[in-house]
Amino acid sequence: MWTVTLRNLLARxxxxxxxxxxxxxxxAFVAGSFIFTDSLGNAFDGIVGGTTADVEIIPKGAGEVDQFGIDARTIPASVVDDLRKLPGAAKVSGTAQVQGVYVIGKDGKLVGGNGPPGLAxxxxxMTSINGDPILTLADGALPTGPGQVALDVAAADKAGYLVGDQVTLVTPGDPPTMKAELVGLVNFGSEGGLVGATLTIFDEQWIQDLFFEGRDVxxxxxxxxxxxxxxxxLRDAARTVVPAGVEVSTGDDFAAKTKQGIAKILGFINTFLLVFAAVAMVVGTFLIVNTFGILVAQRSRELALLRALGASRRQVNRxxxxxxFVVGLLGSTIGIGLGYVLAIGLKALFGVIGLDLGAAGMELQLRTVVVSYVVGVVVTMLAAYLPARRAGRVPPIEAMNEHAAVPESSLRRRLLTGGGLVVAGVALMGVGFTQDGNTSLSLIGAGMLAILVGVSLAAAVIGRPVISGLGAVYRRTSGTVGVLATENSLRNPRRTAATASALMVGLTLVTLMSILGQSAKASTDKAIEESLTAELVVSNATGQFFSPAYAREIRQVDGVASVLPIRVANAKLGDSTAYLEATDPRALGSAIRLPVIAGALGSLTDDTVLIRESTASSRHLAVGDQVTLTFPAGPRKFTIAGIYPSAGGAINNDFLMTLGGLTKSGIQPQDSLLFITKDPGASEATVRAAIDKILADNPTVTLKNQREFADEQKGLIDTFLYIIYALLGLAVVIAVLGITNTLALSVIERTREIGLLRAVGMGRRQLRSMIRLESTAIAVLGALLGVALGIVFGVVLQRAIAEQGIDVLAIPWVRLAVFVVLAAGIGVLAAVFPARRAARLDVLKAITTE
Amino acid sequence: MPATTASVPSEVRPGRRPAARAVGITRTYGAGSALVTALDNVSVDFLAGEFTAVMGPSGSGKSTLMHCMAALDAPTSGHVVLGDVTLDGLDDKALTKLRRDKVGFVFQAYNLVPTLTAQENVELPMSIAGRRAEPSWFDTVISAVGLGDRLKHRPTELSGGQQQRVAAGRALLSRPEVVFADEPTGNLDSSAGAEILRFLRRSVDEFGQTIVMVTHDPVAAAYTDRVVFLADGRIVDEMRDPTSQRVLEKMSQLSEHPPAQPAPPVPTPED
Structure with missing residues (x-):
């Protein structure tokens, strides 16, 4: 039987x-995701290894990778003196580190772009566990006093600075921008890679003066x-010396913990990419099921002959x-190679946007190879299972029959199964709406999956009216060629449906994301329009923090009535993360309309919080209840003073607290937004000009009016949406291949019929147009089903997450119509190869073919 | 060795012009030692309004002759004339148009489009050309092939005889210059076969249709006006007003004693 198998592979x-x-x-997508995140991991691991010393001492609970809002705690310098007395300590050094110090290049632009951290x-x-110094001097000298800094070589290079130049820095402190003399250049660690982060070295005294109020900490x-x-x-010895609230770990433990934290974040990136790989695989499965189904159908007679000659069902099946198996193996092998190329491409792309992975190599781990092969081979074999089983069922007598046929599942049964799944899916969604939080979303997601599979099963039946409708159009525009194309699409409903379903899956997701994106944008508009009364906003395009000094300076501007700073952070509430927003309750009313449902805004103090309605209901909290929020510095108790509505406002995090409350919880005072209200009589232009002057040196923050602020927020949503479109694009590419494949196989199957059409006078052009129309019919069917399902899913999901800020439903009809038109274009594209093949058939050979 | 020329000069009946002519056509396949000559310098005229059978043993070149005459295949040398058009050097587009407008086909395996109804199949060549048949002519053809009550059926719902009648209707609807029928009764039982042959005969007698039929069945040949015999790629004989008995004798003679030279009754004119 192996000979038969191999011959078949070669023949087709x-x-x-x-x-x-x-x-x-x-x-390739699966392998590329793993290889890329592994190499990211390598780069970070290199940095961790190169920066961790034998024993590390930090404030207890500090250094969590997913902490949002900067820990303000420090260790007194006297601890260093105590540690130096330990006999096991060869070297002890204290580091005062600040985040949010960015280098502004000679061109006035931020070095590294928005994203990677700026460390000072x-x-x-200090020496790392590897025994190497953490920094080595590449040029000049280390700073020895105020007004001097050293930069890492890569940052200085990008900024265009040479030793001796005046460097412009953005800081989170006061003043928010400053100039210093570049006295030296340093290389970081052994590999020199900083993954895009910039490093500014200060003199110890000066950094303490600038950012730690001059305290020796x-x-x-x-x-x-x-x-x-x-x-x-040494760790155990150090523990006897350090004060309470300070944590001592061995370098190995510390590095392992940091790597774990980084791995968790990289895991999210990997999972995010793998989700799209999975979508691509699902779509690929449709394609394989279909291809093998068609191949088996075309070989019915041959399979029957094998059975008649004594092959068992299992042998034919196997x-x-x-x-x-062979196809899966070959595909996976090439896929891994392509994945490697993909990962290199991703690395280059990240380099362009500022995440420089430096010398970090691309690593093909055994795990990646194994996962890729398992996924590739298993998916192929699973997809081929049903067609294989059908092949085994061909009765041997069919060998004698001229028009042998493999038995196919009845359309009725498909419709019933599909319908059943759709009903089950709807029920799951219904139950989902009665639950809250993640349970709700999981149930709704499962419901969507059931409906998606159900519809693709039933597509063979429900697609018929769609194709017939298209057929009416074709008949008018293309006459007989149109009729033939329509009839061809209807001839084998399972095949058409499976091909269209592949495209449907991709378009369902694209439509769903478009609706969510559009709704998010509409909700942003509504929130800003309805609840923001401040005329001007200072913000960072990617939400990074900035110095609170700006708020103070802007308050002094003539014509400014009030400045409302907004700060954000997270904390643990029980086992989960709660998102906090802090502001000045007295100034709130001048900038934001916040309709408080219960309690009062006025009762907000440093020890109370307001809670969002949806958070209150899911956590079963009411006004007057106590809630414990755990910060890096430790837990703090708050009393709930009021409840604000879940959706449609400018404030949309779990809790709202005072600026003082956040600072007392150990978070550094850094602003993420400023809402500015001007005096009624003041000219907006004059006020803007004055504020712009204050922000002039700092490209990280910008001043905008309400509309510009809304546009900036919506721009972020669009960027995210385009990334999703690009990733889903792969699924669409596979679906297009599916259409090409199905049509190419159909052309082979219908050789004689095509020969006849040519013999009785159909021109090549007409023949090509017939196949194009058939392809377009499949593509449009897939697109219509996908868009329809996407709209249903989009509406359901928007309703489900309305409480989380997306409270306006907006359907981008024009965009959806464009998708359908593009799908029709895709159909034309997919038909190019099969149409050419059909047109080139030799008429005489075709008509006399078996 | 001098080229043996076998040709049948058109024995022109009064008022008859040739609907299709082969002038010295040769068709070879392959090259070198694998060279196969399927047709060897064949000249033959098929007269308008006549029913001609082409007969010969397997491999005699009768199908190749028909394919060349019907613009499905091109001779290696020589000329084919359909109506007033010489096929030499026509491109695919022109040949396609020619087949559509001047040629009708009836195949042994019916070759209907399974997705179309009987009526749509009959109308196919005309609708591909973007034309419609005159309703009265359509009715005439449909009633002649006796498909009145089957027009809405798909090929799979029809018997073999009915399918072949659809194919015959399709060949006739556009009133082509010539209808080529390739073993039209080969897949049918004798009564269904007789029905098709009677229809073809009628269309010659009543509508003046020109028909060329390739067959190896002497009974089928007996329905025609004239039989042209091929052997080894050459025309070896012809017979007017054939009967099945005479055809059978000729055929067995051809398969038992393949002629080394053109058979005596065939005049061999000087070139």
């Missing part, structure tokens, strides 16, 4: 290559062990599965 190279291509693309620290000559202390002393021994 093109057809199988097309279905293998679906596997190639899917596996003093350098005490550090944010961390690093120790190197003396000869013969282990990390654990010979088809063996073909699938």
């Amino acid at each position: 190279k093109i057809r199988l290559a097309l279905s293998a291509f679906a596997i190639v693309l899917g596996v 620290l003093n350098y005490g000559g 550090y944010t961390s202390i690093s120790m190197t062990t003396a000869d013969g002393v282990s990390q654990t021994e 010979s088809v599965l063996a073909e699938a």
Whole structure:
């Protein structure tokens, strides 16, 4: 039987290559995701290893990777003196580190773009666990006093600074921008990669003066062990010396914990990419099921002959599965190679947007290879299983029959199963709406999946009226050629449906995301329009924090009535994360309309919070209840003083508290938004000009009016949407291949019929147009089903997450119509190859073919 | 060795012009030692309004002759004339148009489009050309092939005889210069076959249709006006007003004693 299998594979190279291509693309996505995140991980691991000393001392609970809002705690410098007395300590150095210090290049632009962190620290000559110094001087000298800084080589290079230049820096402190002399350039760690982060080295005294109110404190202390002393021994010794609230860990533990935190974040990136890989695989599955189904159908007679010659059902069945195995294996192998290229491309792309992975190599881990092969081969074989089983069922007598046919599942049964799944899906969604939080979303998601599968099963039946409708149009525009194209699409409803379903899956998701995006934008508009009364806003395009000094300076501007700062942070509430917003309750009313449902805004103090309505109901909290929020510095109790509505406002996080309340919780005072209200008589232009002057040196923050602020927020949504479109594009590419494949196979199957059409006078052009129309019919069917399902899912999901801020439903009808038109275009594209093939058939050979 | 020329000069009946002519056509396949000559310098005229059968043993070149005459295949050398058009050097587009307008086909395997109804199949060549048949002519053809009550059926719902009658209707509807029928009764039982042959005969007698039929069945040949015999790629004989008995004798003679030279009754004119 192996000979038969191999011969078949060789005889159907093109057809199988097309279905293998679906596997190639899917596996490439899977492998590429793993390789890329692994190499990101390598880059970060390198940094962690290069910056961690034998023993690390930090405030307890500090250094969590997913902390939002900067920990304000420090360790007194006297601790360093105490540690130096320990006999096991060879070297002890304290580091005062500040985040949010950015380098402004000679061109006035931010170095590295918005995203990677800007770190500032003093350098005490510390050595990493690898035994290397953490910094090495590449040029000049280290700063020794105020007014001097050193930069990492890459940052200085991008900024265009040379030793001796005046460097412009943005800081989170006061003043918010400053100039300093560049005295030296440093290389970081052994590999030199900083993953796009910038490093500014200050003199110890000066950094304490600038950012720690002149206190002699550090944010961390690093120790190197003396000869013969282990990390654990030194750690245990250090623990006896340090004050309460300070945590001592060995370098190994510390590095492991940091790597774990980073791995968690990279895991999210990986999962995000893998979700799209999975979508591509699902779409690929449709393609493979269809290809094998068609191949088996075309080979009915041959399979029957094998049965008649004594092959058992299982043998026939297995010979088809063996073909699938080989296809899966080949596809996966090429896919892994392509994935490697994809990862290199992603790395280059990240380099362009500022995330420089430096020398970090692309690593092909065994895990990646195994996962890729398993996914590729298993998906192919699963997809081929049903066609293989059908192949085994061909009765041997069919070998004698001229028009042998493999038994097919009845359309009625498909409709019933599909309908059942749709009903089950609707029920799941219904139940989902009675639950809240993640349970609700999981149930709704499961419901969507059931409906999607159900509709693709039933598509063979429900697609008929759609195709017939298109047929009416075709008949008018293309006459007989149109009629033939329509009839061809209706001839094999399962095949048409499976091909269209592949496109449907992609378009359902694209439509769903478009509706959510449009709704998010409409909700942003509504929130800003209805609840924002402040005329002007200062913000950072990517939501990074900025110095509170700006608020103070802007208050002094003539014509400014009030400035309302908004700060954000997160904290643990029980096991989950709660998002906090802090502001000045007295100034709130001048900038924002916040309709408080229960309690009063006026009763907000440093020890009370207001809670969002949806959070209150899911956490079963009411006015007067106590709630404990855990910050890096420790837990704090708050009393709930009021409840504000869930949706449609400018404030849309779980809790609202005072600026003082947040500072007392150990979070550094840094603003993320300023809402500015001007005096009624003041000219907007004059006020803007004055504020722009204050912000002039700092490209990270900008002043805008309400409309510009809304546009900035909506721009973020669009960017995200385009990334999603690009990732879903792969699924669409695979679906297009599916259409090409199905049509190419149909052309082969209908050789004789095509020959007849040509013999009785159909021109090549007409023939091509017939196949194009058939392809377009499939594509439009898939697009219409996808858009329709996408609209249903979009509306349902918007309703489900309305409480989380997307409270306006907006359907981008024009965009959806464009999708359908584009799908029709895709249909034309998919038909190019099969149409050419059909047109080139030799009439005489075609008509006399078996 | 001098080229053997076998040709049948048109024995022109009064008022008859040739609807299709082959002038010295040769068709070879392959090259070198694998060279196969399917037609060897064949000249033949098919007269308008006549029913001609082309007969010969397997491999005699009768199908190749028909394919060349019907613009499905091109001779290696020589000329084919359909009506007033010489096929030499026509491109695919022109050939397609020619087949659509001047040729009708009836195949052994019916070759209907399974997705179209009987009526749509009959109308197919005309609708591809974007034309409609005159309703009265359509009715005439449909009643002649006896499909009145089957027009809305798909091919799979029709018997073999009925399918072939649809194919015959399709060939006739556009009033082509010539209808080529390739073993039209080959897949049918004798009564269904007789029905098709009677229809073809009628269309010659009543509508003046020109028909060329390739067959190896002497009974079928007996329905025609004239039989042209091929052997080894050459025309070896012809017979007017054939009977099945005479055709059978000729055929067995051809398969038992393949002629080395053109058979005596065929005049061999000087070139």
